[in-house]
Amino acid sequence: MSLLQVESLSKKFDGLNAVDDLSFDIQPGAVHSIIGPNGAGKTTLLNLLTGIYRPSGGRIVFGEYDLTGRAPYEYAGHGIARTFQNLQVFFNMSALENVMVGRYLHERCGLASALLRGPRLARAEKVCRDEAAELMRYVGLRSYLSVAADAMPYGALKRLEIARALATKPKLMLLDEPAAGLNPTEALELDDLIGRLSERGVTVVLVEHNMRLVMGVSNHILVLDYGRKLAEGSAAAIRNDPKVIEAYLGSAVAHEDPVGGPSASAVAVAGEARR
Amino acid sequence: MPPHLASARTGGMAALATVIALLPLALSNNYFYDIAILVGLNAIVCVGLNLLIGYAGQISLGHAGFFGLGAYGSAILASRYGWPPLAAMLTTTLAVAVLAFLVGRPILRLKGHYLAMATLGLGVIIFMVITTEDKFTGGPDGIAVAPFSVGGLVLQGERIWYWLVGALLLVAVWLALNLIESPMGRALRALHSSEVGAEVVGINAADHKVMVFVISAVFASVAGSLAAHYSGFVTPGKVTFLHSIELVTMVVFGGMASTFGAVVGAAVLTTLPQLLTVFKDYEMMVFGAVMMGTMIFLPRGVVPSLARLFQPRRQEASGKEGGA
Amino acid sequence: MPKQYSAPGSQGKGERDMSAQFMQYLLTGLTVGAIYALVALGFSIIFNASHVINFAQGEFVMIGGMVTMSLAGTGLPYLLAIPLAVVAAALVGLALEKFAVEPARGASVVTLIIITIGASIFLRGLAMLVWDKKLHALKPFTGDTPIAVAGATILPQSLWVLGVTLVIVLALTWFFSRTLFGKAILATSHNRLAAELVGINVRMVLFFSFGLSAALGAIAGILIAPITLTSYDVGVMLGLKGFAAAILGGLGSGIGAVIGGLALGVAEIMSAGYLSSAYKDAIAFVIMLAVLFFMPSGLFGKRGGERI
Numbered sequence: 001m002s003l004l005q006v007e008s009l010s011k012k013f014d015g016l017n018a019v020d021d022l023s024f025d026i027q028p029g030a031v032h033s034i035i036g037p038n039g040a041g042k043t044t045l046l047n048l049l050t051g052i053y054r055p056s057g058g059r060i061v062f063g064e065y066d067l068t069g070r071a072p073y074e075y076a077g078h079g080i081a082r083t084f085q086n087l088q089v090f091f092n093m094s095a096l097e098n099v100m101v102g103r104y105l106h107e108r109c110g111l112a113s114a115l116l117r118g119p120r121l122a123r124a125e126k127v128c129r130d131e132a133a134e135l136m137r138y139v140g141l142r143s144y145l146s147v148a149a150d151a152m153p154y155g156a157l158k159r160l161e162i163a164r165a166l167a168t169k170p171k172l173m174l175l176d177e178p179a180a181g182l183n184p185t186e187a188l189e190l191d192d193l194i195g196r197l198s199e200r201g202v203t204v205v206l207v208e209h210n211m212r213l214v215m216g217v218s219n220h221i222l223v224l225d226y227g228r229k230l231a232e233g234s235a236a237a238i239r240n241d242p243k244v245i246e247a248y249l250g251s252a253v254a255h256e257d258p259v260g261g262p263s264a265s266a267v268a269v270a271g272e273a274r275r
Numbered sequence: 276m277p278p279h280l281a282s283a284r285t286g287g288m289a290a291l292a293t294v295i296a297l298l299p300l301a302l303s304n305n306y307f308y309d310i311a312i313l314v315g316l317n318a319i320v321c322v323g324l325n326l327l328i329g330y331a332g333q334i335s336l337g338h339a340g341f342f343g344l345g346a347y348g349s350a351i352l353a354s355r356y357g358w359p360p361l362a363a364m365l366t367t368t369l370a371v372a373v374l375a376f377l378v379g380r381p382i383l384r385l386k387g388h389y390l391a392m393a394t395l396g397l398g399v400i401i402f403m404v405i406t407t408e409d410k411f412t413g414g415p416d417g418i419a420v421a422p423f424s425v426g427g428l429v430l431q432g433e434r435i436w437y438w439l440v441g442a443l444l445l446v447a448v449w450l451a452l453n454l455i456e457s458p459m460g461r462a463l464r465a466l467h468s469s470e471v472g473a474e475v476v477g478i479n480a481a482d483h484k485v486m487v488f489v490i491s492a493v494f495a496s497v498a499g500s501l502a503a504h505y506s507g508f509v510t511p512g513k514v515t516f517l518h519s520i521e522l523v524t525m526v527v528f529g530g531m532a533s534t535f536g537a538v539v540g541a542a543v544l545t546t547l548p549q550l551l552t553v554f555k556d557y558e559m560m561v562f563g564a565v566m567m568g569t570m571i572f573l574p575r576g577v578v579p580s581l582a583r584l585f586q587p588r589r590q591e592a593s594g595k596e597g598g599a
Numbered sequence: 600m601p602k603q604y605s606a607p608g609s610q611g612k613g614e615r616d617m618s619a620q621f622m623q624y625l626l627t628g629l630t631v632g633a634i635y636a637l638v639a640l641g642f643s644i645i646f647n648a649s650h651v652i653n654f655a656q657g658e659f660v661m662i663g664g665m666v667t668m669s670l671a672g673t674g675l676p677y678l679l680a681i682p683l684a685v686v687a688a689a690l691v692g693l694a695l696e697k698f699a700v701e702p703a704r705g706a707s708v709v710t711l712i713i714i715t716i717g718a719s720i721f722l723r724g725l726a727m728l729v730w731d732k733k734l735h736a737l738k739p740f741t742g743d744t745p746i747a748v749a750g751a752t753i754l755p756q757s758l759w760v761l762g763v764t765l766v767i768v769l770a771l772t773w774f775f776s777r778t779l780f781g782k783a784i785l786a787t788s789h790n791r792l793a794a795e796l797v798g799i800n801v802r803m804v805l806f807f808s809f810g811l812s813a814a815l816g817a818i819a820g821i822l823i824a825p826i827t828l829t830s831y832d833v834g835v836m837l838g839l840k841g842f843a844a845a846i847l848g849g850l851g852s853g854i855g856a857v858i859g860g861l862a863l864g865v866a867e868i869m870s871a872g873y874l875s876s877a878y879k880d881a882i883a884f885v886i887m888l889a890v891l892f893f894m895p896s897g898l899f900g901k902r903g904g905e906r907i
Binding site: 328334336381382385387388389391392393395396397399400403404407516517520523524527531556557558559560561562563564565566567568570571574 | 702706709717718719723728835839880881884885887892
């Protein structure tokens, strides 16, 4: 059974279809990428899949639950976590506390125990702190354990969001352009991290422009254009799909310096060019 | 982080307790006791209000309304209907909590200026109800309030009240510090910084905002009840829009998102008008100028600005330690 | 505000009286509403230019009335006293921007709110020193013989209020749609960065908007003073109600401010006349809360869809 089923999902903004009658399935336990030119509706789709936007039509079914129209915190409660392209880090806290917030769902306490801080809460807080620190090490933020979030560099903040999302113990993790703004070394480290996430049993959905990353880690790729599904399949299949090449090269030629090259790598080249 | 947090917590609590314990040495007469009690009561309101404004990032320009409801609720139940003061206070507090819960949801959907205006409107409406319903409230003239008593023990006199208010302030600060360091408190701080970020890790932002709104209203209401019993009289003067502003100014002056800052803010801005009476007619002008001046030159507030002076070295040290 | 507004209660005297009474309430409501509209316009202009809600807006109203009263008291004719008072208020507005708002640019909403409230307390304290705590009367511009209109009566001063408000609304419409500077203000309110990029002096726009909005407030204060009296603290309630009007019309919308002000004035007088006058001052705030709860963008405001 598929983990996530999207059925004729639509989102209109002032009459404009950002996502238009889109259907696809996400199978558990793999890395899925969503690619497409700028404005193809990728971020809108992620916002729909986390309840931030309410769809204009269609259904979102996660496991056996229909989550259509639910609030973001309910999506999180069912096991969907995400990161943001434009960071949503809690800059008024330490890095560690950011990850501790991610454990919110697993460390619920009543108002009375929060106000009185009983011994049980104190113990739970210690566990929470330790697990958050463990997650920070896991994503490679060992050296930022006691640093304030607003003192961290950009690349570290992107990892911090991944650690925070992991802390919710998600079944499905949506990464919105995790490589954007990273230097090549950091981007390479990301390949490894995404691979480890997948091994951990988390299904990963990756929205990304970095084609090297996408082609390297994805088991399955969904290509969007103008809010619609353009193509779907394995990395190899997508790489050679004439529709995809045209969409990418067409828009790349229109917006960027024309980049020539054999069609086999055109997608990758165009993807790199727009970074 | 844990050790220095613990020191801010226990160290701060200990410092506050010491100040409260030693202050009477400097209070040479009842007038000074009176001011100290006013400081304590305002500080209780500000500690609650700071949870809302400083930590959760939701402004309220109407908290004098909750203070007033607490004061008048206690006054009316205890004096007009002869309820035992403690029962009157608890009932009033519960009623205020219910009211805050009911209006909290629609109000806290608003943000920024709109939230400010809605809370302002709420406060003004409460003020108008209190001044208009003179059958119960005595209108603009106010009403007398029976002294506070618990099981036949009557609490009267500045000294008794000083210790009562001092103890309650410590309790209020302790509760606030506990809350902030709990998962709930982290959720509040998180939604202050990024509501979307908080929601996607499973935090119901609306519920948390309403909860902290209710808590802050309860703090204000309890302080209002106590103030009414202490002074033996309530008038609408403490329910005005201006008083709401004074409360917010205390919080911001002391330093947002700093519980001890809220206490310091309350202490400074409660005693300031007493000092300003020297200036007589200039009092209002000076108060306005102080409000503007601190906001322009110390927008982070006094306590965090001072704390910053001592911070850089510590952060560097802990950074190294984390890297090891 | 004093009770001059409530029309003589004449109940059960037939339909003609009913409609006359309605007419009376309507005229009185529109007069008060016009003042709210002017104050609301002042709020909107500053909010548009700077995204600051200027809680000292009501003090401009007070300054207008009080300065005119003082100058007229020295024997100066209205023709001189009024422009001077408007200029005085505008200067205060400019000073407020220069010395209190400009230094705090980029501060949080709470900080800016406290600054402008501090300014209003400061100005009120100053007014108390310069003048006193008493109520002051201002002579109507052109006599006080009521004029009969459709069975109701209207004071000549009310006609002044309505007429001047109309002229101001037309002038502002012209200013914002036809003049370069007006368009620059609109551009700044729309997108500050873009305005800066096309060479608009944004700081100048902010500065000017405070002056303009102070002048509008002062005119409102001068117009209404002969009807309601004026004093050092007359600005508090007028400012807050003007704000409620701006919310009702939709914060930042010019036409909204005008319609919101008039509607609020009429609603206030009608409910005081037909329901109960005890809560007359509360009506504005009840309406404001209802608008904020159910249609926060007001009657004419832009709907703010928050995108992530």
